Amino acid sequence: MTSMRILIIEDDRDAASYLSKAFREVGHTVDSASDGVNGYDLAHDGDYDVAIVDRMLPKMDGLSLIGALRAQKIETPVLILSALGQVDDRVKGLRAGGDDYLAKPYAFSELLARVEVLARRRPKGAGEETHLRLGDLELDRLTHKVARGGEEIVLQPREFRLLEYLMRNAGKVVTRTMLLEHVWDYHFDPQTNVIDVHVSRLRGKIDKDFATPLLHTVRGAGYVLRDSPR
Amino acid sequence: MTALAKLARTTAFKLTLAFLALSAVSSGLVLGLVGWQVGAVVDQEMTQTIEAEANGLSEQYDQGGIRRLGLILDERSREPGSSLYLLTNAAGETLAGNVARLPDGALDRPGFIETPYETVDVSTPGRRALARIFVLPGGFRLMVGHDLRDKARIGAVMFHALAISLFCLAALGALGGLLVSRRVLRRIDAMSNSSRAIMAGDLAQRLPVSGSGDELDRLALNLNDMLARIGELMAGLREVSDNIAHDLRTPLTRLRNHAEEALRASGDPQSYRAALERTIEESDSLIRIFNALLMIARAEAGADRAGMSEFDLGAAINGIAELYEPAAEEAGVDFDVRIEPGLRLVGNRELIGQTIANLLDNALKYGAGDETRALPAPGAAVAPPRNAVSLDVRRVGAEVEIAVADRGPGVAVADRARVLDRFVRLEGARSRPGSGLGLSLAAAVARMHGGSLRLEDNGPGLRVVVALPFSGAARQLPAPAATALMPALS
Numbered sequence: 096m097t098s099m100r101i102l103i104i105e106d107d108r109d110a111a112s113y114l115s116k117a118f119r120e121v122g123h124t125v126d127s128a129s130d131g132v133n134g135y136d137l138a139h140d141g142d143y144d145v146a147i148v149d150r151m152l153p154k155m156d157g158l159s160l161i162g163a164l165r166a167q168k169i170e171t172p173v174l175i176l177s178a179l180g181q182v183d184d185r186v187k188g189l190r191a192g193g194d195d196y197l198a199k200p201y202a203f204s205e206l207l208a209r210v211e212v213l214a215r216r217r218p219k220g221a222g223e224e225t226h227l228r229l230g231d232l233e234l235d236r237l238t239h240k241v242a243r244g245g246e247e248i249v250l251q252p253r254e255f256r257l258l259e260y261l262m263r264n265a266g267k268v269v270t271r272t273m274l275l276e277h278v279w280d281y282h283f284d285p286q287t288n289v290i291d292v293h294v295s296r297l298r299g300k301i302d303k304d305f306a307t308p309l310l311h312t313v314r315g316a317g318y319v320l321r322d323s324p325r
Numbered sequence: 326m327t328a329l330a331k332l333a334r335t336t337a338f339k340l341t342l343a344f345l346a347l348s349a350v351s352s353g354l355v356l357g358l359v360g361w362q363v364g365a366v367v368d369q370e371m372t373q374t375i376e377a378e379a380n381g382l383s384e385q386y387d388q389g390g391i392r393r394l395g396l397i398l399d400e401r402s403r404e405p406g407s408s409l410y411l412l413t414n415a416a417g418e419t420l421a422g423n424v425a426r427l428p429d430g431a432l433d434r435p436g437f438i439e440t441p442y443e444t445v446d447v448s449t450p451g452r453r454a455l456a457r458i459f460v461l462p463g464g465f466r467l468m469v470g471h472d473l474r475d476k477a478r479i480g481a482v483m484f485h486a487l488a489i490s491l492f493c494l495a496a497l498g499a500l501g502g503l504l505v506s507r508r509v510l511r512r513i514d515a516m517s518n519s520s521r522a523i524m525a526g527d528l529a530q531r532l533p534v535s536g537s538g539d540e541l542d543r544l545a546l547n548l549n550d551m552l553a554r555i556g557e558l559m560a561g562l563r564e565v566s567d568n569i570a571h572d573l574r575t576p577l578t579r580l581r582n583h584a585e586e587a588l589r590a591s592g593d594p595q596s597y598r599a600a601l602e603r604t605i606e607e608s609d610s611l612i613r614i615f616n617a618l619l620m621i622a623r624a625e626a627g628a629d630r631a632g633m634s635e636f637d638l639g640a641a642i643n644g645i646a647e648l649y650e651p652a653a654e655e656a657g658v659d660f661d662v663r664i665e666p667g668l669r670l671v672g673n674r675e676l677i678g679q680t681i682a683n684l685l686d687n688a689l690k691y692g693a694g695d696e697t698r699a700l701p702a703p704g705a706a707v708a709p710p711r712n713a714v715s716l717d718v719r720r721v722g723a724e725v726e727i728a729v730a731d732r733g734p735g736v737a738v739a740d741r742a743r744v745l746d747r748f749v750r751l752e753g754a755r756s757r758p759g760s761g762l763g764l765s766l767a768a769a770v771a772r773m774h775g776g777s778l779r780l781e782d783n784g785p786g787l788r789v790v791v792a793l794p795f796s797g798a799a800r801q802l803p804a805p806a807a808t809a810l811m812p813a814l815s
Contacts, residue, residue, distance in 0.1 A: 200612055202605075253647050278645050283679040284613065287686055292651040 099144040099214050103127040104134030104160070105176065106152050114147070117203050118210075131155025138164055141170050144214040147206075150177035150188065158191040165192040172213040176201070185282060204316035208268040227262040230322040232301060232309055234262050243301055253278065254297050261310070261320040270317035294318055337509045341502025348498070349491055360483035362478060368455070371471045372437065375457050378408055391465055395421040402445075408471055409454050415464020422466065424454075432458055432466040439473070465798045512541055520548075522548060528556055548802045554722045569618050576614060616760040624676065624769035638670040638677070642718050645678050656689055659713040662690070668718065668725055670793060672774045677793075681716070683763035684729040684789050692731025692786060715794065722811050724776065725795045730788040733767045741780045767791060 100174050101118055105111040106129050117126040126141065128134035131152040138146050138160075150157040175193040177184060188196045195209050227234040231244045239255060241248045250258065256278045263270065271290040277282050294310065302308045311319050332338055385393045390414075398410045402423035411422035413432060419425075426443040435458050442454050456470025515533045522530045531552060532545040587600030646662045653660035670677075692712050717728040736744055745768045764778075767789070771778040776793035 148340075158554075202609075258550050275648075279648055281644065281648075282675060283682065284616075285648075285682075286613070287652065287689075289648050289652045292655050293648075296651050 099123045099211070100142065101115050101125050101210065102138055102141060102143040102146040102171075103132070104129075104146065104152060104157070105149040106130060110149075114203075114206075118207075121207065130152075131157070131160045134262070135160050135163055135315065138171060139167060139169060144170045145174065145210050147174050147176060147210065148174055148193070150179065158188065158193075161192040172210055174206075174213055176206075204268070205270050205272065208270045208317060211267045212269065212273070218249070227265075228261070228311060229265045229306070229320060230260055231305075232262070234259060241301075243305060244253070249302050250297070250300060254293070254300070257293060257297055258301065258320075261318065265320045265322070268313050268316050268319045273317070332503060332506055332510060335506040335510050337506035337512075338484045338502045341498060341505060345498035345502070345656055352490055352494065356483060356487040363479055363483065366474045367479060371455050373454070373475075374408070375437075375469050375471060379457055379459065381466070382469065386461070390418075391461070391463070394467070398422050408469060409444075409456065410470075411466075411468040411503050413466045420465075422468070424470070427468065432468060434458060435460045438807070440470075442470070452674060462665050483799060501560045509541075516541075516545060523552065527551075528559075569615075569622070572618060573615065576607065580604065580611060583607065614762065617766055620676070621762065621769045624766070624773040633671055635669055635671045636674045638727075639664045639666050639676055639718060641674050642681055642716070642727065643745060645681045645685065646716055648682070649689070653685075653714060655688060658689060658692075659714070661713065661715040663716070664718040665720055668720060668795070670725060670795070672793065673770075676770045676773070680767045680791065681727060681729070682792075683767055685714070685716065687763055687789075688729050688731040688733075688787075692733035720795060721792075723795055724792045727791045727793070728788055730783045730786060732783065732786040735782060735785055735787040736780055738782075744780070745778070764789070 101123050103111055103114050103118075103125060105114065105127065108129065111127045111129065114251045115127055126143075128135055128137050132154045134146075134148065134152065135155060137143075148157045148160060152160070155163075157175060161175070164171065164173070165199075172194045173192065174195045174197060175188040176197055176199060177188065178199045185196045185198075191262045194213055197206060197209060225236045227236070233242050234240075234255075236259065241250055241255065241258060250285070257274065260274065271281075271285050274290050274294075275283070275285050294312075296308045298308075302310055309320055309322065311321055313319055374414050382394060384396065385397050391395075395412055398412055399420040401407050402410055402421070407423065409422075409424050411424040411427065411432075412420045414420055417432075423445050424442050425445045427440060431438060431440050437455065437457050439453065439455050442452055442456075444452070447784050453473045454470040455473055456468050459467040459469075472653060512533075512535065519530055519532045531549045534542050534549070536542070536547045583600065584604055587597060587604075590596070643662070643664055646660075646664070649658055650662075662749045692714055713732050715728075715730045717726070717730070719726060745764050770776040771793065776791065780791070781788040781790060
């Protein structure tokens with residue numbers, strides 16, 4: 096993972112310093128602001144890969160801040176952190192221009208995974224590639240064909256979407272919640288192992304007969320699709 | 326503030342004053358108008374009298390000339406209560422009459438004038454007369470007039486009447502105003518005392534109602550109704566927060582106990598680590614419980630109406646079914662899904678999806694072959710029958726029924742109502758992970774959508790039916806025959 100520049104706008108100093116420390120430990124650069132106005136100034140002038148914005152901030156609330164940034168054509172990806180975790184709060188946050196939404200309290204692994212996936216989207220307008228490739232694994236989004244080492248692999252529609260999401264975020268950890276969000280479009284917390292069973296089925300199809308496994312489990316966090324073992 | 330000052334500040338008193346002022350002005354207007362009319366009538370009468378007399382004198386003059394006129398005037402002047410007369414020659418010398426003096430030049434213009442004058446006998450100053458001046462041939466001037474005292478007297482009478490009536494009006498009005506405002510003030514005071522008591526925390530207190538059915542009573546009754554409604558809402562709120570506090574106490578205690586236990590058993594870093602991990606796990610489950618409780622509370626309050634929109638129920642539930650299908654297969658469960666296509670519903674897709682996910686969770690968890698359950702079937706003890714879970718979505722009359730059924734031990738009829746309450750977990754379920762909130766949430770979500778949740782016997786097993794009112798206006802899009810029934814997934 097390359098290093099990212101992260102802006103944290105959070106008025107709770109404990110939470111902000113905890114986040115800064117945790118992000119620095121995994122090798123990212125962090126700036127932080129403790130109110131909306133200061134945060135807006137930093138986000139406006141600084142060139143950040145991603146901004147983490149608390150929804151309730153002094154001086155200017157999170158959603159207004161995002162609205163102001165978007166009005167200024169500043170497209171830094173924004174993840175909204177909020178104590179409001181209801182479905183409509185989430186919809187409101189995304190509608191205001193946020194790119195992702197995470198309710199407090201959260202696991203740092205979940206936040207890290209989401210931030211890293213979000214930052215990747217930076218070169219906007221590059222367009223979504225129609226052909227994805229990772230090592231000898233290929234996925235064609237137009238023909239819905241998947242092949243590994245030249246041999247076609249037959250996937251169910253849902254497995255195809257799962258693999259597509261993993262491939263688009265190859266090298267990044269994706270959590271179970273993220274998979275449920277992007278593959279099934281549901282935002283609740285999958286409490287049982289339903290997602291794991293899907294992943295292990297997919298693993299059975301793409302890794303089973305090959306020497307190098309691509310789909311790895313990251314303990315306590317989620318899954319990662321990776322070409323070479325780290 | 327003195328009692329009087331307080332009284333004077335009441336709306337009733339101010340209103341009385343305003344009405345008082347208004348009636349004073351109007352009675353002044355009326356009396357003024359009458360006075361003016363009376364004055365006009367008096368004027369007219371005087372003018373007529375003067376005209377008549379002048380006509381008579383004119384005849385005398387025609388018959389006997391100036392001499393005769395002088396004699397007649399002298400004669401008439403001597404009669405008591407006579408009119409006013411004055412005859413002068415061209416030099417301005419008085420020839421006859423009872424008027425001693427007129428202002429200079431008053432006799433020069435013929436016609437009616439109003440002028441001060443002095444009499445011959447008693448010279449009371451400041452008298453005024455209405456008179457007609459005639460200019461006769463040879464420079465003679467004749468004045469025939471009437472004293473204006475009568476008119477002034479009438480004016481004075483009118484003025485007195487006005488003054489007295491205004492005074493009475495003011496006195497009566499002020500008195501009435503004070504009485505009315507004291508009466509109103511007493512009731513308002515009673516009301517504000519009651520409301521202060523209510524604000525001070527005596528929520529059972531109500532505003533006094535006099536029983537007369539007047540506007541103050543209506544107001545008091547409405548406010549009392551409002552207080553009752555607020556009381557109900559507060560009681561409901563208190564119940565929810567009491568429940569949440571109570572419900573969270575148990576897992577919090579568990580969390581604390583485990584942390585304490587880890588501290589007491591001074592161990593190696595390895596066991597500390599394990600204890601920490603367990604603490605995080607427990608706090609996660611605490612958060613999940615809290616979220617579920619919040620969701621139930623919000624669904625019960627109907628607060629998530631904003632999140633409602635029209636969606637394809639079949640597609641939404643099919644997504645959930647696909648999510649659970651591999652897990653079911655892994656658990657060795659026959660999973661049978663039948664979804665009627667084209668069912669559109671106005672509702673909260675997320676909550677309904679999560680509800681069905683909870684129900685499927687339950688069905689897979691509790692419906693699976695459980696060794697402890699009593700199986701009357703002979704020979705079953707050797708190999709418990711394979712569990713089968715089914716998910717059925719179909720339209721029944723005006724409702725859409727989503728049914729999740731399993732082949733587990735089911736729920737006894739006596740327990741069916743109880744199991745919908747929060748945190749109720751039946752015997753045999755307690756040993757498995759779970760919070761006891763799944764069915765409560767499902768029931769709350771059903772109610773929020775105007776529907777219901779019922780538990781049925783699946784003979785054997787449990788069948789949970791979520792019935793939602795079919796709001797999609799039955800826009801049955803002509804579906805291709807091929808998709809009439811989605812094939813079972815497994």
